[in-house]
Amino acid sequence: MAEKEERVKLLGFWASPFTCRVEMALKLKGVPYEYLEQDIVNKSPLLLQLNPVHKKVPVLVHKGKPILESNLILEYIDQTWTNNPIFPQDPYKKATARFLAKFVDEQLAPVGFRSLVKAEKGIEVAIKEAQELIMFLEKEVTGKDFFGGEKIGFLDMVIGTMIPYCGVRAWEFMGIDMIPEEKFPELNRWIKNLNEVEIVRECVPPREEHIEHLKRNAKRIKSAYKRQT
C-alpha cells in the first residue's frame, strides 16, 4: 500500500504545453511515473477531486497528494529530486528565471495568441506587439546554449513548450513567420539546440497531430471571438 502511494502519477493532456514541461522535468530527473491522459472536456472525477479550484491539468500526484500548476510542479520536482538541477541556485538568477516564466505564460502567450484570432484586422500590429515581447527572450538567451546555460533547465522547459512547440506551430499554419532568423538569430540558434535534446524530442507532441489539434482550436476560438465582437 505504502509503495503504491509513493508512485508518482501525472494527469495530463497530450497537446498541453503545461503537461509537456512536467514530463520533461520528470524524465530529466529519471523519475518513473504513471501517465494518465485526461479528457479535458468531460473531466474525470479524479481530476475534479484533485484540482477542485481550477479543474485543470497537469496534476502531479506524489505520496498521494496533488501538486498543481505546471511551474510550481517544476519547483516541487526540483526540490524533491535534487539530481540534475533544473533551477539555478543563485537567488538572483532564480528570481529572473521565475520572472521570465511568468512573463512568457501570462503576458507573451496571450499577446501571441491574439495574433491568431485577430488575423483579419490588424495582423501587422498583433505581430509587432508579440515580437516586441519576444525580443526580451532574444536578449536573455544571447551567447548561451540554453536559457539554463550549458544544459536545459526550467526556462527552456517553460519557453520551449510555449513558443517553438506550440506558438510557432500555430503561427506557421497561419502563414506568420513570428521569429524570423534575421530578427531573432539567437532564439533560432536556441531552437536548433533544443531540437537536439533527446528528452525534448521524447516529450513534445507529435508535429502533424498537434498542428491539426491547433487548427481545430484556432477555428473554435475565432468563431467564439466573432460572436463576442
Add this chain to the structure above:
Amino acid sequence: MAEKEERVKLLGFWASPFTCRVEMALKLKGVPYEYLEQDIVNKSPLLLQLNPVHKKVPVLVHKGKPILESNLILEYIDQTWTNNPIFPQDPYKKATARFLAKFVDEQLAPVGFRSLVKAEKGIEVAIKEAQELIMFLEKEVTGKDFFGGEKIGFLDMVIGTMIPYCGVRAWEFMGIDMIPEEKFPELNRWIKNLNEVEIVRECVPPREEHIEHLKRNAKRIKSAYKRQT
C-alpha cells in the same frame, strides 16, 4: 561604492498591497532598506529602467540588480536572508503555499474586485462567486493561528495584504459584508491574530487615507467599466 551597491532599495507605492507584503518580509528579516515612493501615473525614469517589461512597483534592488514581482521578491528575500523563514521547508507545503498565493492574486482578487464594479447589476451573484473562492482559504486556515502556522509567513503576507487590508476595506464602504463571522469564523479569527502582529501594523496603509484612495479608485474603475459596456 561597493557598500552603496549592497544597500537594499525598495521602489513602492504606499497603497499597494504588493509593496506592503515586501515591506513586511524585509521587516520580519530585519533587513534595512531605503524606501523610494513612486508616482504610479507619471513613472520615474528609474522605475522604467529597472522594470521595462511591466513598469510596475514593487521593485527590490539588491547589489545593484532589480528583482521583480512581489511574490518572487518574497522568494528572493527568503533565500537571501535565511533567518526567520517565511516559506515552509517541506516541498508539498511550499507548493501549496505558492499555489494559494497565485490563486488569491490571480483568481480571487479579480472576482472580488468585480463585486465592486458590478454593484448595480447582480451584486448578490458577484458576492456569492467571491465567497465560494474565499471558502478555500477558510478551510486552509482552520485550526491554525496563521496560514504559516504559529507565526506569520509568506501566505499571511500575500493574503493579508490582499484581503483584510485591501478587499475588506473596499467592500466595507460599498456596504458589503464579504467575510461575515458566522460564515467564515476561522478567517475572522485569523484577521484578529494578524491585527496583533507588530510588523503587520507597521506596514499596512493607514486606514482612513487608504479608504479614500480606494474610493477614488472604485469611482474611476466604475466609470471606465460603464464606458466599455
